[in-house]
Structure formats: C-alpha cells, structure tokens
Amino acid sequence: xxxxxxxxxxxxxxxxxxxxxxxxxxxxxxxxxxxxxxxxxxxxxxxxxxxxxxxxxxxxxxxxxxxxxxxxxxxxxxxxxxxxxxxxxxxxxxxxxxxxxxxx
Amino acid sequence: xxxxxxxxxxxxxxxxxxxxxxxxxxxxxxxxxxxxxxxxxxxxxxxxxxxxxxxxxxxxxxxxxxxxxxxxxxxxxxxxxxxxxxxxxxxxxxxxxxxxxxxx
DNA sequence: ATTTGTAGTCATCTTTTTCTGACTTATTGC
DNA sequence: GCAATAAGTCAGAAAAAGATGACTACAAAT
Numbered sequence: 001x002x003x004x005x006x007x008x009x010x011x012x013x014x015x016x017x018x019x020x021x022x023x024x025x026x027x028x029x030x031x032x033x034x035x036x037x038x039x040x041x042x043x044x045x046x047x048x049x050x051x052x053x054x055x056x057x058x059x060x061x062x063x064x065x066x067x068x069x070x071x072x073x074x075x076x077x078x079x080x081x082x083x084x085x086x087x088x089x090x091x092x093x094x095x096x097x098x099x100x101x102x103x104x
Numbered sequence: 105x106x107x108x109x110x111x112x113x114x115x116x117x118x119x120x121x122x123x124x125x126x127x128x129x130x131x132x133x134x135x136x137x138x139x140x141x142x143x144x145x146x147x148x149x150x151x152x153x154x155x156x157x158x159x160x161x162x163x164x165x166x167x168x169x170x171x172x173x174x175x176x177x178x179x180x181x182x183x184x185x186x187x188x189x190x191x192x193x194x195x196x197x198x199x200x201x202x203x204x205x206x207x208x
Numbered sequence: 209a210t211t212t213g214t215a216g217t218c219a220t221c222t223t224t225t226t227c228t229g230a231c232t233t234a235t236t237g238c
Numbered sequence: 239g240c241a242a243t244a245a246g247t248c249a250g251a252a253a254a255a256g257a258t259g260a261c262t263a264c265a266a267a268t
Contacts, residue, residue, distance in 0.1 A: 014204040016132040023127055025226070028120040041245055052227055057246060079235060080244065091206050095199060100118040102195050129256070145215055156257055161216065183265060184214060 021066045026051055026059045034069060035093060038082040068092070125170045130155055130163045138173060139197060142186040172196070 022028055029048055033039055044056050060083055063069040068089040072082050126132055133152055137143055148160050164187055167173040172193040176186050 013132050013136050015126060015135060015200050018200070018203050018206075019123060019126055019132060022119060022123055028123055029117050031119060032117050042243080053246070055226060078243075088206060092203070095203055095206075096119050096122070099122045099196070099199055102122075102192055102199075146213080157216070158258080159256055182213070
C-alpha cells in the first residue's frame with residue numbers, strides 16, 4: 001500500500017451532508033440556472049460572471065456525482081453536451097422556496 | 105477615507121444566501137446542537153471534537169448575525185453566556201428534515 | 209493575592225478552495 | 239489543411255477558511 005486514505009466518519013449531522021451538495025462558490029447559481037432547462041458548459045461559463053473553466057467544471061462534476069444533475073451527449077447539429085436537473089434535483093426546488101420565505 | 109470596502113452585489117440567488125447561513129465546518133453541528141436547548145461557548149468547545157476557540161467563536165457570531173441564534177448574558181450563579189435558537193432558527197428545523205429524506 | 213472558570217481576541221501558520229493561463233481532443237466549416 | 243467551436247484537463251498562483259498558541263478581561267473562590 002503506497003497511498004494513505006483518511007476515512008471520514010459521518011457524524012450523522014443531517015444538514016451537513018445536504019449542505020455539501022450545494023456548497024461552493026458556483027453550485028447554487030448552477031442549480032438555479034438548471035431550473036430553467038438544460039444547459040451547456042460554454043453557456044454557463046459565459047453567464048456566470050467572474051467564473052472560470054476549472055471551477056465550473058468541478059462544480060458540474062460534483063453536482064452530477066451527488067445526483068442533482070445528469071450529463072447527456074447530444075449527437076446532433078453541433079454535437080454538444082447538456083446538463084439537466086434530475087428528479088432528485090427537481091424534488092429540492094420547492095424546499096428551497098420554503099426556506100426562501102424565512103430569509104426576510 | 106482610509107479603508108476600502110468591497111460592496112458585494114446580491115445576485116438574487118435564493119439558495120446562495122440560505123446556504124451561506126449554515127456553511128462552514130462547524131455551523132451545521134452547532135445548529136443541530138442548538139435544537140437541544142441553550143448552549144454555552146465552553147460546552148460547544150468541549151463537545152465538538154476537533155474544534156477550536158477561534159472557529160467556534162466565528163461560527164457563533166455569524167449564526168447570530170444571520171439571525172439563527174441569539175446571545176444572552178445570564179446574570180446568575182457562575183455568570184455566563186447562553187446561545188439559543190431564535191424563532192427564525194426554529195422555523196428551519198422541519199425544512200431540514202424534509203431535505204434529509206431526499207438524500208437517500 | 210493568587211488561582212480557577214468563563215468567554216473570548218489576536219497574530220501567525222497551515223490547509224483548502226478558487227483562479228489563471230497554457231495545453232488537449234474531437235468535430236465542423238471554409 | 240487550417241481555423242473555430244465545444245468541452246474540457248493540468249500545474250501553479252492567489253485567496254479564503256480553519257487551526258494554534260499566547261494573551262486579555264472579568265468574576266468568584268481559596
């Protein structure tokens with residue numbers, strides 16, 4: 001064994017796991033954008049002012065890994081990739097609207 | 105004017121503001137603990153394994169600033185300070201339970 | 209008067225996140 | 239073939255977050 005891996009114990013803090021799904025500088029905005037329909041990498045890069053390739057790339061991969069977004073290769077016209085909200089992602093929308101009411 | 109202050113424009117991303125309230129290494133656990141009743145600084149420091157004065161102090165201040173916790177000086181017995189959940193904080197609990205169901 | 213308990217702050221160091229710019233691979237248009 | 243578009247990766251730099259240890263302030267107890 002040449003690699004050391006730290007095993008993180010999940011301390012059973014419900015909020016923590018959930019918050020990690022959308023934590024980071026760009027994930028909340030990408031999640032918001034995803035509610036408007038499928039989106040492309042270059043499109044996000046253009047629309048998220050102040051963002052960069054690396055960060056958007058990592059955010060998309062992590063949102064995909066946590067099951068909120070799905071990635072699809074569209075084999076048509078200009079041939080591109082689309083990211084869209086999954087069912088799990090859609091289920092989260094009304095909950096955030098409820099939380100929104102509390103911020104006032 | 106000797107200080108420069110960066111004015112952050114709130115881009116009206118609902119999830120973002122909400123997530124910021126509980127983002128950070130210790131805030132979710134402190135929020136969880138607050139549901140059990142009032143708590144003290146030294147108590148948190150002892151119970152949150154691996155934490156430290158500085159981080160707990162900052163977390164408490166920010167939770168207070170965002171209106172989830174309130175601070176009270178108890179002028180009795182050993183004279184101490186108590187942090188408790190506000191009404192706003194209490195209103196968030198059921199919502200997090202709902203979100204919890206989605207993680208499975 | 210010195211120690212103990214409570215609740216911190218401050219400067220500095222370390223770790224984690226985020227940003228930058230150069231480079232890559234595949235497809236399509238000219 | 240050559241340039242452009244699309245979707246990235248990678249190494250290194252910069253910025254933000256978190257940890258450490260020393261120090262402060264107040265009240266009560268010995």
